[in-house]
Each structure stands twice: as structure tokens, then as C-alpha cells.
Amino acid sequence: MTDVSTDLxxxxxxxxxxxxxxxxxxxxxxxxxxxxxxxFPVVGFDVDAAKxxxxxxxxxxxxxxxxxxxxxxxxxxxxxxxxDFARLAECDAIIVCVPTPLGPHREPDLKYVRITAETxxxxxxxxxxxxxxxxxxxxTTREELLxxxxxxxxxxxxxxxxxxxxxxxxxxxxxxxTKNIPKVVGGIDAPSQQxxxxxxxxxxxxxxxxSSPEVAESAKLLENIFRAVNIALVNExxxxxxxxxxxxxxxxxxxxxxxxxxxxxxxxxxxxxxxxPLDPFYLTWKAAEYGTWARFIELAGEINTxxxxxxxxxxxxxxxxxxxxxxxxxxxxxxxxxKPDIDDDRExxxxxxxxxxxxxxxxxxxxxxxxxxxxxxRKHDLGLASVECSAEEFGKYDxxxxxTPHSQFKDPALYxxxxxAIDTRNIVPRDGVNVVRA
Numbered sequence: 170m171t172d173v174s175t176d177l178x179x180x181x182x183x184x185x186x187x188x189x190x191x192x193x194x195x196x197x198x199x200x201x202x203x204x205x206x207x208x209f210p211v212v213g214f215d216v217d218a219a220k221x222x223x224x225x226x227x228x229x230x231x232x233x234x235x236x237x238x239x240x241x242x243x244x245x246x247x248x249x250x251x252x253d254f255a256r257l258a259e260c261d262a263i264i265v266c267v268p269t270p271l272g273p274h275r276e277p278d279l280k281y282v283r284i285t286a287e288t289x290x291x292x293x294x295x296x297x298x299x300x301x302x303x304x305x306x307x308x309t310t311r312e313e314l315l316x317x318x319x320x321x322x323x324x325x326x327x328x329x330x331x332x333x334x335x336x337x338x339x340x341x342x343x344x345x346x347t348k349n350i351p352k353v354v355g356g357i358d359a360p361s362q363q364x365x366x367x368x369x370x371x372x373x374x375x376x377x378x379x380s381s382p383e384v385a386e387s388a389k390l391l392e393n394i395f396r397a398v399n400i401a402l403v404n405e406x407x408x409x410x411x412x413x414x415x416x417x418x419x420x421x422x423x424x425x426x427x428x429x430x431x432x433x434x435x436x437x438x439x440x441x442x443x444x445x446p447l448d449p450f451y452l453t454w455k456a457a458e459y460g461t462w463a464r465f466i467e468l469a470g471e472i473n474t475x476x477x478x479x480x481x482x483x484x485x486x487x488x489x490x491x492x493x494x495x496x497x498x499x500x501x502x503x504x505x506x507x508k509p510d511i512d513d514d515r516e517x518x519x520x521x522x523x524x525x526x527x528x529x530x531x532x533x534x535x536x537x538x539x540x541x542x543x544x545x546x547r548k549h550d551l552g553l554a555s556v557e558c559s560a561e562e563f564g565k566y567d568x569x570x571x572x573t574p575h576s577q578f579k580d581p582a583l584y585x586x587x588x589x590a591i592d593t594r595n596i597v598p599r600d601g602v603n604v605v606r607a
Contacts, residue, residue, distance in 0.1 A: 173296050173328060174360040180261055181367045184208040188368075189260030191285055193220050193250065195443075195513060196302060196336040197266035198231060199347045202238060205248040207372040212260060213250040221250035232512040232539060233341050257292040262300070262368050265289075266336065268443070269303045275450045275470075277306060282313055290317045298330040298364050300354075301382075304389050304448045306455035309333075310382035315357060326358035332365035333382035335389030341511035351375040355385030393448040394466055399434040400445070401469035404476055407436040416606065418595045438572050438593040438607075439476040439518025441507025446473070446516045477521040480570070483607035484591045485529055488568050491589050491603070496530030501556070501566040504573020505537040512539040519572040520549040526570075536562070538577055560585045570607075571596060 180186035188204045190197045193215040201213045215221055223230050227240030242248040257263060267281040282303055289299060299318070301310050310333040315325060323329050334354045339345055352373045356362030362378055370376045379385050407417040417436060425433040440446040449470065453463040485495045507517040514520075519535065520543075526533045535543070536556050543551040556562050558577055563569055564586025571578060574594035581598040584590060590597045590604045597604050 174326075174330065174364050177261060177296055177298060177330070177364050178367050181364070181371055184371070185210075186261040186368070187212065187259055189214060189257055189263040190266060191215075191254075191263065191289075192266035192268075192303075193217075193224065194266065194268075195231060195340050196338050197264070198224075198234060199338060200264060200266065200302075201248055201250075202234070202242050203347050203372050205242045205246050209247070209372075211242075211248040212256055213248060214252070214254055214257070215250065216252060218252050221252055224248075224250040231340075254288050255292060257289060258294055261296065262298040262364075263289060265299070265301045265303060267303050269305050269447075269451070271447050271450055276454050277451050279305065279309065279313060282309065286314045286317045289314075290321055293318055293321055293323060293329060295323065295328045298332070298361070298368060300332045300334050300365055300368070302334055302336045304335060304393070304444060304451070305386060306390070306451040307383040307386045308455070309386060310355075311357065326360045330356070330361035330364050331382075332356040332361050333385045334365065334369060335385055335392075337389075337392075340513050341508065348372065349374050351377050353377045353379055353385050353388050355379045355382040357382060387452075390448055390452045393444045394452065394469075396434070397440065397445045397449050397473065398465055398469040399432070400437070400440065401472040403434045404436045405472050408479060411606075418606070435595075436593070437476065437518070438480045438522060440473045441515070441517040441519075442513065443515045477518050477525060480522060480591070480593055480607045481525040481529065483605060484526070484568065484570055487589060487591055487605040487607075488531075491567070493567055494530075495526075498531050498567040499565065500526050500531045500533050501563060501569045502526070502533060502535040503537070503569060503571045503578050504575055505535050505540040505543060505555070506573055506575075509574045510539070510576055514540050514544065517573070520551065522570065522572055523551060523553075524549065534566070537573065538575065558583070563587050 187210045189212045190201045191214045193213045201211050205211045224243045227244040229236045229239045265285055267285050270278045272278045325331050337350045352369045354365050356365050366376050366378050410417045421433050449466045453466050456463045488495045488498050502523055505519045506514045523533050534556050536558050538558050541555050543553045560583050568589040569587050570591045571594050574596050579596045584602045590602050591607045592604050593607050
């Protein structure tokens with residue numbers, strides 16, 4: 170190890186290294202809390218002053234992260250939140266957790282990574298470690314961060330250190346969290362690998378070193394592509410079995426009794442979240458640069474993005490068969506978040522379901538105890554507020570469309586007065602309710 174890396178490793182071992190985390194969302198905020206709770210001084214950075222001010226007051230804006238934990242870290246502990254990026258110079262380690270969305274043609278949009286890299290470069294000093302956690306295509310760490318940092322005249326592996334370590338957050342998961350999910354780390358060089366492994370090893374149960382940032386970047390893409398392709402497969406099976414009058418849910422339950430060689434995936438109304446709907450296309454774009462085509466990924470994307478329209482076609486047909494026209498029909502969509510029991514609505518298919526129903530002429534409302542107001546997003550602005558979650562409320566509508574399987578929605582009593590249920594998640598009781606599986 171170099172003298173600089175030895176000094177940084179000693180700070181990490183002594184819990185005196187100041188850790189900076191850029192981006193205080195679903196990935197960055199848990200990291201801030203993890204490092205603070207392990208005894209490190211932490212600075213959280215975000216461009217959104219509303220977030221930094223809320224944290225400074227000890228308030229949480231992410232439902233599954235309690236205010237008590239926030240208050241302990243930011244008002245009584247060693248964590249601070251700021252919009253002042255000049256304070257990056259104070260940090261010994263800087264972890265980047267900024268969004269990596271898609272552009273209008275499903276191409277990678279790295280503007281947040283690039284802006285952040287340029288900001289770090291302005292404050293970069295000898296002795297610092299920088300780790301990118303944002304999901305991206307292979308080569309991003311080397312091409313977008315390293316090139317900007319070496320322009321400062323500093324040498325990677327001697328003056329500063331650089332690595333990629335993909336985030337693996339699963340909001341709302343009660344079994345796995347930031348601390349016990351194994352952490353893949355790929356350094357640009359051996360000294361970078363050593364200090365990055367030491368940093369994460371100080372707070373995470375298991376660190377998995379790999380040979381390069383490109384391997385770590387690719388591993389994250391493979392994880393999400395695996396899920397996207399298998400979800401697409403089961404979504405396609407659902408549409409095929411529906412024509413055959415076969416219950417896909419019963420088929421899955423039967424198949425998963427096999428103790429080897431099968432992993433159950435479940436159909437739904439489309440993909441949501443910041444990872445699976447977006448990340449696979451980072452690889453298809455990069456693959457095209459090398460003259461090869463990721464056909465499985467593209468096909469899976471086509472199937473998964475077609476599901477909201479499939480569900481709405483089934484809904485319209487079911488409403489018509491019940492003796493009403495979809496035009497003017499009152500439809501309640503259950504769930505706005507993309508997965509159960511969290512308040513994360515990023516890329517949720519529920520937005521598209523609501524808009525497609527409105528295009529068909531339906532009068533649409535939604536119910537979600539985790540998302541009281543439909544926030545304006547990258548593609549959607551519904552201007553709606555959640556209705557009450559009660560059997561009386563549900564009974565007011567011509568049809569109820571289940572999109573998100575929140576625990577609250579699994580109560581059979583809620584459907585006592587429901588005239589028609591379109592169930593994409595297999596949670597509506599089959600007895601006593603007119604249910605269409607979609």
C-alpha cells in the first residue's frame with residue numbers, strides 16, 4: 170500500500186474517516202445512517218434543500234426509515250446534511266448515489282453522474298476515496314469519473330482512490346438490509362480495491378471483492394436483467410394460459426414445489442421501481458456500441474412494457490361484460506407504489522394504468538395508504554389524492570383494479586361490497602366476489 174492509502178486505511182480502522190454520501194434517497198440515506206451508527210462522522214449531500222432541512226430537523230421523508238433513527242443520527246449523532254458541496258473537501262471517502270435514468274429513447278442518461286463527477290473533481294484532494302454506487306453500464310466509472318479526476322493532475326492509486334460498488338437496496342425488505350446484503354466492490358487498481366474494501370468492511374457483514382469496476386458494474390446489471398427476463402417470461406405465460414383458461418397462479422404454485430431447478434416469479438401489471446424497468450437498457454445500449462444485440466433484454470422489455478395495456482384491455486372487457494360501458498365507469502385502482510408496503514412510486518405501472526383508463530373514458534380514483542398524494546413524476550402528473558381504504562369506499566365503484574399488493578389490500582372484508590374486481594396480484598378472495606384475473 171502507498172503512504173496515502175495506509176493513512177486512509179488507518180482512519181477507516183479508527184472510525185475517524187469522514188464519509189460523504191451524495192444523494193440522500195432510498196440508497197444514500199440508509200448508507201449515511203449505517204456509517205453514522207458504526208461510529209463514523211458522516212456528511213450527507215443533496216441538491217434538494219427540503220431533504221437536508223428535514224434531516225436536520227430529525228424528520229424522515231422515507232416511510233420505512235423511522236424518524237427516531239433519523240433524529241438519533243442527525244440531531245444527536247455524528248451525521249449532518251447539507252447542500253454545500255464545497256464540504257466534499259472535508260471528506261475522506263465520498264460515495265455517489267445519484268439517479269441514472271433513461272432518456273426519451275431508452276438511452277442511458279448519465280447527466281447526474283457527470284455533474285457529480287465534475288463537482289467532486291473541483292474539490293478532489295490527495296487521500297480521498299471515491300466510490301460510485303449508481304447503476305450504470307460497464308465502463309462508466311473509468312470513463313466518466315477517472316478521466317475527470319486525472320485531469321486534476323492527481324494519480325489514481327497513489328494520490329486518490331476510485332471504485333464501483335453497486336447498490337443492492339430493497340426498500341421494505343424486513344429480512345435484508347444495507348448491513349447484511351453482501352457488497353460487491355471493484356477498484357480501479359489494487360490500492361483502490363484495498364481501501365474501498367476496508368471502508369465497506371467496517372460497516373457491512375460481507376464484502377465481495379472483484380477484479381475491476383467493470384465486473385462490479387456488470388454484476389448489478391445481470392442481477393436486474395435476470396429478474397426482468399424472468400418476469401417477462403411469467404407475464405407471457407399468463408397471457409397464454411388465460412387463452413387456455415388455465416390459472417397461472419395455480420401453475421406457479423405447483424411448479425415451485427420442485428426443490429431444485431426452479432425459482433418462482435410472479436406476473437403483474439408491469440414493472441416498477443428505479444432498477445428493473447430501466448437498468449437492463451443500459452446494457453443493450455452499451456452492447457450496441459460493440460456491434461452486438463442483447464435480444465433477450467429487448468424482448469423482455471417489450472413484454473413487460475406491454476402489460477399495462479393488456480391489463481386495461483382485460484379491464485375494459487370485464488366492465489363491458491358486467492353490463493356497463495367503460496366510458497363514464499368509476500374505477501378504483503388499488504396501489505400507487507411499485508411494490509407492497511412502501512411509499513416508493515418510482516416508475517410504478519399504476520400511473521400508466523390510471524392514464525390508460527382515463528383515455529378510455531373512465532372516471533378513475535386510487536387508494537394507497539402509503540402514498541396519500543400522487544406526486545408529479547418524470548412522466549406523470551395525475552393530480553389525485555388517495556381515497557379511504559374501506560369496504561364502504563370500495564363498494565362505490567363499478568370496478569376495483571388491484572395493482573399493488575399492499576398488506577392492507579389482502580383483507581377479504583374490503584371486498585364485501587365490490588361489484589367487480591380485476592386482480593393482477595392474486596389477492597382478492599375468490600368466493601363471493603366477481604373477480605377477473607388479469
